[in-house]
Amino acid sequence: MSIEEFFKHELQEWNASIEFYLVDLDILQNRLIEVAGKNTKTAVMEGVEHFQNQFIVQKDNLQSLRHKVLAQNNKLEAVIKNIKALDDLNLVDEQHFLREAVQLNEKILQELKHNFYRFLSKVF
Numbered sequence: 001m002s003i004e005e006f007f008k009h010e011l012q013e014w015n016a017s018i019e020f021y022l023v024d025l026d027i028l029q030n031r032l033i034e035v036a037g038k039n040t041k042t043a044v045m046e047g048v049e050h051f052q053n054q055f056i057v058q059k060d061n062l063q064s065l066r067h068k069v070l071a072q073n074n075k076l077e078a079v080i081k082n083i084k085a086l087d088d089l090n091l092v093d094e095q096h097f098l099r100e101a102v103q104l105n106e107k108i109l110q111e112l113k114h115n116f117y118r119f120l121s122k123v124f
Contacts, residue, residue, distance in 0.1 A: 003092075004076065004079065004080055007076055007091070007095050008073070008076060008080075010095070010099065011069055011072060011073045011076065011098075014065075014069050014098065014102045015069050015070075015073075017106065018062050018065055018066045018102075018105075019066075021058075021062055021105070021106070021109050022059065022062050022063075022066075024109070024113070025055050025059050025062070025109075028051075028055060028113065028116055029052075029055050031116075031120065032048055032051055032052060032055070035048060035120065035123055035124075036048045039123055044123050047119050047123070051116055051119065054112055058105075058108065058109060058112060061105060061108075062105065065098075065101055065105060068098060068101070069098060069102075072091070072095065072098055075091055075094070076091060079091060
């Protein structure tokens with residue numbers, strides 16, 4: 001497998017992961033709405049607000065990351081079409097940066113989901 005093919009595969013995986021987490025956030029958001037509808041205690045509503053804000057921030061982060069992955073994919077396609085060296089567009093550095101960003105986002109989202117489920121266990 002060439003480096004270009006590897007990068008292409010990686011970008012496809014990241015895009016699928018981003019789409020998965022966007023759907024997952026929608027599911028968590030619906031669950032949060034359910035909690036808010038059943039509970040009016042101040043402490044619970046503070047938790048609801050906290051997680052609502054976190055879901056919004058993470059959704060924005062994922063959409064931004066999706067845009068960057070798409071841009072990287074477009075650059076990679078240009079490299080493949082024009083048979084240019086990967087370094088001509090700093091593609092390798094950008095791929096590394098995106099790899100770290102995707103991994104960090106996944107870690108943050110897993111932690112957020114875990115904290116949300118812990119919150120749910122306390123309110124139900």
